[in-house]
Amino acid sequence: MLHHFNMNILFTFLLAVGTACFYVPELKQRGSIIIASCMAMAMLYHFLMKRPCKVYLVDFACFKPSVACLCSKETLLDRAKRVGFLSDENYKLVTKILDRSGLGPWTYVPEGLLAIPPKLTLDEARKETDTVLFGAVDELLEKTGIEAKDIGILIVNCCLFNPTPSLSDSIINRYKLRGNILAYNLSGMGCSAGVLAVDFAKQLLQAHPNSYALVLSTENEISSMYWGNNPSMLLVNCLFRMGGSAALLSSHPSDRRRAKYQLLHTLRTHVGADDNSYSCVFQEEDEENKVGVSLSKELMNVARDALKVHITSLGPLVLPLSEKIKFLSNLIERKVLKTKIESYMPNFKLAFEHFCIHTGGRAVLDRMQKSLELEDWHMEPSRMTLYRFGNTSSSSVWYELAYCEGKGRVKKGDRVWQMAFGSGFKCNTAVWLALNTIDVGSCRSAWKDEIGNFPVKIDPLPVKTNK
Numbered sequence: 001m002l003h004h005f006n007m008n009i010l011f012t013f014l015l016a017v018g019t020a021c022f023y024v025p026e027l028k029q030r031g032s033i034i035i036a037s038c039m040a041m042a043m044l045y046h047f048l049m050k051r052p053c054k055v056y057l058v059d060f061a062c063f064k065p066s067v068a069c070l071c072s073k074e075t076l077l078d079r080a081k082r083v084g085f086l087s088d089e090n091y092k093l094v095t096k097i098l099d100r101s102g103l104g105p106w107t108y109v110p111e112g113l114l115a116i117p118p119k120l121t122l123d124e125a126r127k128e129t130d131t132v133l134f135g136a137v138d139e140l141l142e143k144t145g146i147e148a149k150d151i152g153i154l155i156v157n158c159c160l161f162n163p164t165p166s167l168s169d170s171i172i173n174r175y176k177l178r179g180n181i182l183a184y185n186l187s188g189m190g191c192s193a194g195v196l197a198v199d200f201a202k203q204l205l206q207a208h209p210n211s212y213a214l215v216l217s218t219e220n221e222i223s224s225m226y227w228g229n230n231p232s233m234l235l236v237n238c239l240f241r242m243g244g245s246a247a248l249l250s251s252h253p254s255d256r257r258r259a260k261y262q263l264l265h266t267l268r269t270h271v272g273a274d275d276n277s278y279s280c281v282f283q284e285e286d287e288e289n290k291v292g293v294s295l296s297k298e299l300m301n302v303a304r305d306a307l308k309v310h311i312t313s314l315g316p317l318v319l320p321l322s323e324k325i326k327f328l329s330n331l332i333e334r335k336v337l338k339t340k341i342e343s344y345m346p347n348f349k350l351a352f353e354h355f356c357i358h359t360g361g362r363a364v365l366d367r368m369q370k371s372l373e374l375e376d377w378h379m380e381p382s383r384m385t386l387y388r389f390g391n392t393s394s395s396s397v398w399y400e401l402a403y404c405e406g407k408g409r410v411k412k413g414d415r416v417w418q419m420a421f422g423s424g425f426k427c428n429t430a431v432w433l434a435l436n437t438i439d440v441g442s443c444r445s446a447w448k449d450e451i452g453n454f455p456v457k458i459d460p461l462p463v464k465t466n467k
Helices: 002-020 031-050 073-083 089-098 122-144 167-175 191-208 229-239 252-259 275-279 298-316 322-334 362-372 375-391 393-406
Strands: 056-062 070-072 107-108 151-156 182-186 212-218 244-250 259-269 281-285 291-295 354-357 413-424 426-434
Touching: 056 229, 056 252, 070 073, 070 182, 073 089, 107 212, 107 375, 122 212, 122 244, 151 167, 151 191, 151 362, 167 212, 167 426, 191 244, 191 259, 191 393, 191 413, 191 426, 212 229, 212 393, 229 354, 229 393, 259 298, 275 298, 281 393, 298 322, 298 413, 298 426, 322 354, 354 362, 354 375, 354 393, 362 375, 375 393, 393 426
Parallel strands: 151 182, 151 212, 354 413
Antiparallel strands: 056 244, 056 259, 070 107, 212 244, 259 426, 281 291, 413 426
16 A cells, blocks of 8 residues: 555656646756656556556465375265164165265365264364364465465355354464454355455455465365255265365565466356356255255256356457457357357367366266367366365365376466366356476475376276166
8 A cells, every 4th residue: 555655646746747847937948858757657657557466376285184084985985874864775876976976995084074973063173174274374384485474365265164253263363464464254155266266366466466365275074064865965975075275376576486377367257147057056954954065957057058158258368369260250150140050169278288177076077078178188187186185175276286286297388277166156267377397396285195196097987878
């Protein structure tokens, strides 16, 4: 704010000097030179103040739980059987879902869920979130060397766990963040909230130049588990796992030298005005008044339609001219000339080198790969993240980016597309430019100790046959 105030004083002074040239005799002789100089400086001021400042990703961290949180598919089924809430029919359904989910043999869940009986208290839910977020922030601060007091903006997102004091309050208390910090707590925004929070941080950083923003993303498994027998609500139990991320964004121009990425674009698409889209992912009570998140059979169609709307806006921002012309020609033929032809799917492989598509589930990734016409190599970060860590909700796109870095794929000048879907229904995008080639040797991440074991081969789903 002081920066803007000083610049306004300077601008007013330049105008006053230029005006004085018309009325002060001593200045009339040199008036034209002074006026020209004042006008040039005023125009430069206008250009600098109107141009949005660039936003950089200094670094990020993904939390890797301890071995005490490791859970196999067999253990998960054993706990479900011991608790005894599943009917025999739904036990078979859960077993089938796990086998077809795309998750690997070992993922992570909170220790409270592994206990017999499970610990489902508010204290355990707080413990889970504190463990994840504090662990991610500790690693990030160590990586970047930033002092906690230098953080001016804090954004925390967690969809289903919304305690009082808020999660952002717990971060402020833990790290003793400064009193005038701009703190925000996002809830109910679904799996796309991690990308949405980046867009929010970008807007705040551009409004407050020379600032740091800390963006935290997680989901709370203990509070989101469903303990009933509605089949449409059981999928959440099968796919979601423990995890979280922390990202440090900066609007300091000097941070370009050390930042990993520059944020090129963010884009948000909301199709919630449509009733089917709004209700396809819905938290509600079942017939026995047990709360869960139901997934509609229309979810895949809603995601497909949302993607079409989203890429219609994204394409002009990122595609090369040749693809823009093809896309526009197809659009004119279909919408103006009413020609019955299929919509043209632009070749986004010409716009991005790396794709970090939210790990909504194996079926979602299959649909995205087919819709965007991507190769297995492009989908590998998403599929391996789902396999190793499960669906970690809003933080999944960061585990995927960490995979790309751990594999030594990210080179200077590469463009990264982070894209996520979420309840509401939303489709959100963040586009990053790699400012440097990422050195694998110095890359500390959740994948570091086991990146050499990936990729793994995932057997294809059996083809349905009509008997």
